[in-house]
Amino acid sequence: MSINSILNSARLGLSAQQAITQTITQNITNATTDGYTRQRALTQTLSTGGVIVSNVERIRDSLLDTNFRHHTPMSSGYSTRASGLERISGIFNEPGDSGLAATLNQFWDAWSDLANSPNNAAAKSVVQQRGDQLANTLNRFSRDLDADLNSFGSALSGNVSDFNRITKQIADINRQVIAFESGGQTASSLRDTRDQLIDTLASLTSITSIEQTNGSVTVYLGGSAIVDGVSSKEITLSGSPLSGGVSLLLDGRAVRLDSSNGSIGAYQQLINSDIPKLKSELDSIAAGLVNTVNSAHRTGWTAAGELEGLSNWDIATPPTGSNIDFFNSANVTAANISLSQWVSSNPTYIASGNIQNATGDNSVALGLSQLRNSPSILRVGSTTDSLSFNEFFRDTVTRLGVATDDAQVSFTIYNSLTINAETNRASSSGVSIDEELIALTLHQQAYSAASRVVTTADSMAQTLLDMVR
Numbered sequence: 001m002s003i004n005s006i007l008n009s010a011r012l013g014l015s016a017q018q019a020i021t022q023t024i025t026q027n028i029t030n031a032t033t034d035g036y037t038r039q040r041a042l043t044q045t046l047s048t049g050g051v052i053v054s055n056v057e058r059i060r061d062s063l064l065d066t067n068f069r070h071h072t073p074m075s076s077g078y079s080t081r082a083s084g085l086e087r088i089s090g091i092f093n094e095p096g097d098s099g100l101a102a103t104l105n106q107f108w109d110a111w112s113d114l115a116n117s118p119n120n121a122a123a124k125s126v127v128q129q130r131g132d133q134l135a136n137t138l139n140r141f142s143r144d145l146d147a148d149l150n151s152f153g154s155a156l157s158g159n160v161s162d163f164n165r166i167t168k169q170i171a172d173i174n175r176q177v178i179a180f181e182s183g184g185q186t187a188s189s190l191r192d193t194r195d196q197l198i199d200t201l202a203s204l205t206s207i208t209s210i211e212q213t214n215g216s217v218t219v220y221l222g223g224s225a226i227v228d229g230v231s232s233k234e235i236t237l238s239g240s241p242l243s244g245g246v247s248l249l250l251d252g253r254a255v256r257l258d259s260s261n262g263s264i265g266a267y268q269q270l271i272n273s274d275i276p277k278l279k280s281e282l283d284s285i286a287a288g289l290v291n292t293v294n295s296a297h298r299t300g301w302t303a304a305g306e307l308e309g310l311s312n313w314d315i316a317t318p319p320t321g322s323n324i325d326f327f328n329s330a331n332v333t334a335a336n337i338s339l340s341q342w343v344s345s346n347p348t349y350i351a352s353g354n355i356q357n358a359t360g361d362n363s364v365a366l367g368l369s370q371l372r373n374s375p376s377i378l379r380v381g382s383t384t385d386s387l388s389f390n391e392f393f394r395d396t397v398t399r400l401g402v403a404t405d406d407a408q409v410s411f412t413i414y415n416s417l418t419i420n421a422e423t424n425r426a427s428s429s430g431v432s433i434d435e436e437l438i439a440l441t442l443h444q445q446a447y448s449a450a451s452r453v454v455t456t457a458d459s460m461a462q463t464l465l466d467m468v469r
Helices: 002-029 060-092 100-116 123-182 190-202 264-295 303-312 341-345 363-372 389-429 433-468
Strands: 037-045 052-060 208-211 216-221 225-227 233-239 244-248 377-380 383-387
Touching: 002 037, 002 433, 052 190, 060 123, 060 190, 060 208, 060 264, 100 123, 100 244, 100 264, 100 363, 100 383, 123 216, 123 225, 123 233, 123 244, 123 341, 123 377, 190 208, 190 216, 190 264, 190 389, 244 264, 264 377, 264 389, 363 389, 383 389
Parallel strands: none
Antiparallel strands: 037 052, 208 216, 216 225, 233 244, 377 383
16 A cells, blocks of 8 residues: 555545544534434445545434324323313312302202291392302303313414424425435434424324435324425314314314324314313203292292282183292303392392292292202213202212313323333433543544554655655
8 A cells, every 4th residue: 555545544534533523522512402313423435445424314213203203192182181171170169169069059058048937038138149149150150161262272273373384394394305415415403303393293283204215204194194295284273162163174174183182182172072061061050940940939929029920920820929030041051040130139029938928938948948959950871860950060070070180190191101202212312421422532532543644654755755865
């Protein structure tokens, strides 16, 4: 081997070791940078002698990425669902002094007190107040659930906007990667950014991604490509949280998601299923109260009620009571339940008994007080149950609590799996300072060795030149 060949090989070695050292230094510098993937310089031996750095590759395991992105939407979805259900549970405040259970008991207590003193004006005033409080509590629950529907709807809309923004960014990075890597190099920084975007996308909903031979990735949602090369598709929302729920559309077709499909799926379930079911059950309580209480109260007699009810009596049919509603009976829901115009204006319209002009008659008040434990409302499911109002509401709150606990347990499980998946990924793709420092020392020594070869070759060349002079 000639001296020139030795010099050339040594100089190539110096350049290669310098490039390798720069790569290692970059790894160390970015050891704590989120999303950074450890890089490794690849060397190639030339047929003419010497070594060059042919490329810098990312140390990335696609299987570990897939595992992380499989657990991420479940963790995110159940986290969102648990948080949403806890927020809803706070509306009911059970057990608590301002909850519906306490308000119902106070309502029944007021009728019981009136049954003990059927002619007591103060007791009738308490019944009026407790009835109004009961109606207001149901009104408040309905308003608060509607407020949550709006809030969850806004959050869902924000998630969808984020989703569409990210898919556009991924398509744009695909374009840049294709252009950069056409020259044979790896677009490490661009790929890191793209992987981070795909991770974020997985927290919004369940997706899959496949890398293509040209360096781009194709991202799928529900079997449809939402990012394909340099183009992307948008998902859209249809409907209203307050009216019939919302649908997620892709290419005009509905995409069905559940709470395990990231925060988007969780918000959809809260909006389309959880809150509407609760509102329906509150409506059942309101309608049941109005029908049951009014039915009994119409049979009761009061002097004020007789004057008001005369116009509603059929002269040919003897009246069986003052025919006064306790609650307003028109199209009753939890949102609009209220005292009737008569009872609201004056508690003297409240009836204690159903015998006309009978002092001390407490039959109506006693019957209404016993509704506390009387089956008065139906729940239709796998079986049809007849329950008291208190039992019905207690069952509703219990099932809400169970759903909240289930979501929290599921979040705990999948969050642990996600953390483990990220730990495994980091152990493969992350930077170990100790390992990099060891490698840095070795390649610095190799650089020094190559420098000595250059020095020695230069000295040899100089010696030869001196000999021929």
